[in-house]
Amino acid sequence: MSSPPLRPENMVHQTIAPSSTSASSASSKISPMTLTLLRLVSTALIVGTLVACSSPPPASPSRTPAIPAPFPSLPPGAVVLPGDTGPLPAPMAQPKSRWVPVRWAELPGFTEDALHEAWNAWIKSCERPAPPFTALCSDVRQLSIATAEEQRAWLIARLQPYRVEATDGNPDGLLTAYYEPMMDGARQPGNGFNVPIYRTPAGLGARKPWYTRQQIESMPEAQAALAGRAIAWLRDPVESMVLHIQGSGRLRITEADGSVSLVRVAYAGTNDQPYQSIGRWLLDQGYTRDATWPGIRAWLAANPQRTNELMWTNPRYVFFREEPLNPLDAGFGPRGAQGVPLT
Structure with a gap:
């Protein structure tokens, strides 16, 4: 199955706080943030997600008006979410990637996500926030009892999503994660x-x-x-x-x-x-073409006498x-x- 035009396969979307654009308050519970505070927020907020091969149901035209011209980065008929109609910032060049600003409507599943799950993690991080996020934590705490619609509106007002692309045009990417075994x-x-x-x-x-x-x-x-x-x-x-x-x-x-x-x-x-990666060593030696943990276990099961040799690499x-x-x-x-x- 191929991806829709706006959602290339294996792309990663990530959001960061805008560096200069202010926005109106998303909820009556939240006081407007000043431009100075917004300038402090410049590092990435990890709410990105791998792009799936299928797209969420299209938003209702009555809730998501068509993008006013000119927005050349989007094809005809594309829609945006309320509050996401301002001009997009310029792409950002990174050492091994290019970050391209996108509309929130392009983030797969954003309108259906259970935001309270991410909010709980964010509140925990706000116990000892990194300096760029300190300015956001007051709003984050107040919005912990807000509706999903209010939380979504606040994200749209305060953060900018980006699509991460490889500089060499390769559509395949690698996203690593942590788990506690x-x-x-x-x-x-x-x-x-x-x-x-x-x-x-x-x-x-x-x-x-x-x-x-x-x-x-x-x-x-x-x-x-x-x-x-x-x-x-x-x-x-x-x-x-x-x-x-x-x-x-x-x-x-x-x-x-x-x-x-x-x-x-x-x-x-x-x-x-x-x-040094033991999986990489197996690949470099030509001993296996499967460097996943199941592949490593399979190689060791066939070569138990070489366990120390592998681990000591x-x-x-x-x-x-x-x-x-x-x-x-x-x-x-x-x-x-x-x-x-x-x-």
Whole structure:
């Protein structure tokens, strides 16, 4: 299935706050924001989405008037949402992409999205907002009890969506994301649980870079520095690598007395060695054409004697700290760079 003319396949839409254009208040609950405050808001707000191969139902003509001429970037018959009729800013050139301003009506699913889900995440981020977003947080909090229509109108008034295009014209793109894996573990090694997850060693800061992954798993000096530092033990070296790459995860740990605890292991530091992708190594060696985690597992199942060889191609090693996970904490992700839980 091909994409509609305004929604190229595999494009990403992202919104940022306009740098100069003011707009009327979206709700009587919200006081108008000044032009000075709007100029502060210049970084990207991550409400972008991959463009699907199908488009949402066209908006009713009675609710979305036709774009007044001239808007040469849109084909005849295109529509805009109320409040989104001003002139578009110029495209922005990035090192590896071009950001092209678009109308909100071009953002797939925008008129049907459950905005309260994004609003909850935004309110959480406003506990410790990045400086460019501080000016928006007062409105964000007030609009937490607003209707979806009021929230949508506020987004249209305050933010500008962009379509991210590759500079070389390639329609294919890569969008990465974070997730918090859930894994089984044991407090003591044995019964198939033989892959340790370590706390930071006492002498980590005295030696930079610290031992490589291969040295950590094979050298007596490195092993001695980590003695007694294991948080838990996993079954699978691939699970351990996933945890190291993601930087945090949740463990269902079988304790020594047989009880089961649910804990979070959060990022605490690294050995300061460079990161190398084990999937990329398999591709470069011509060993596989599938570098996904299922593909990596399949290659290891066929070549179990080469597990260490593969894992040691990535010299970086991540250390963790254990955090309790009560029912309230379980509803949120680990703390990110802003110091608030990821949502």
